[in-house]
């Protein structure tokens with residue numbers, strides 16, 4: 001048989017018009033895929049820019065409530081709160097972490113009072129309260145596990161009492177999901193959900209975040225004895241299995257863009273709600289290139305977010321959330 005003079009299969013046919021492209025698009029992105037991380041600070045009616053994260057501000061609690069209103073109007077279902085803790089509240093015993101009136105807990109109550117339809121997610125880890133900048137207690141130069149886990153459970157309970165919808169343990173201690181779940185069950189908070197930072201890597205992409213929460217100067221040493229080694233992938237699956245068995249409802253992979261392979265493996269293996277955190281360094285990188293005119297900022301923003309969906313994620317924590325939602329709503 002002589003070969004056909006022209007290709008019979010022409011995949012370009014389906015790329016020819018916007019209508020056909022829309023019809024066959026496999027993955028879509030909507031504002032309801034986004035969780036918006038915000039930084040809190042003390043005071044009233046103030047926002048202070050974070051230099052390494054253009055467009056991102058630390059917000060006082062009243063401004064955080066305004067952000068929640070903005071989220072609701074844009075169709076963003078959830079905010080995630082990170083406190084910039086004043087230096088006088090950082091101690092070796094980290095007791096501010098479970099103070100019912102700490103910045104995070106005040107913000108949870110204020111947001112749930114005014115904008116109850118927006119889900120509030122929190123961060124559970126000791127680093128904002130720790131003079132050593134670590135996610136756990138430091139004893140003789142080591143980050144200790146079990147004592148930290150007890151403290152994390154107390155912290156979780158205080159956040160649940162304040163009205164948090166989603167607890168986000170980001171500390172990477174062993175056994176914390178089980179300890180938090182047991183605490184929630186025994187105190188009557190059966191409905192509070194846990195989005196576990198199950199596969200959180202010891203990454204250099206967290207730099208701007210540590211500036212935003214004032215942890216860069218405080219941090220002594222590295223986090224490699226608790227956060228994952230970037231070379232590992234099977235281990236991520238073991239950690240997800242472990243966290244699900246201990247009572248996690250959803251899991252996270254963090255950072256995002258450099259770890260999309262992990263997102264895909266987790267989704268394929270478990271089929272559970274899977275999120276990625278497009279972290280501060282990923283955001284800063286795209287913003288810096290856009291500011292230099294080297295990349296088209298709005299387009300790379302949406303393309304990077306679509307990548308998470310395509311890799312199997314149900315949603316993304318991203319500092320682009322309000323900007324991206326506005327772009328999608330246009």
Ligand code: PBG
Pocket residue numbers: 123124125127135170171205206207208209210223278279280281
């Ligand atoms: C710490 C925490 C970190 C981030 C979220 N929670 C930083 C760290 O582990 O040092 C990073 C988020 C980001 O970079 O955007 N518990």
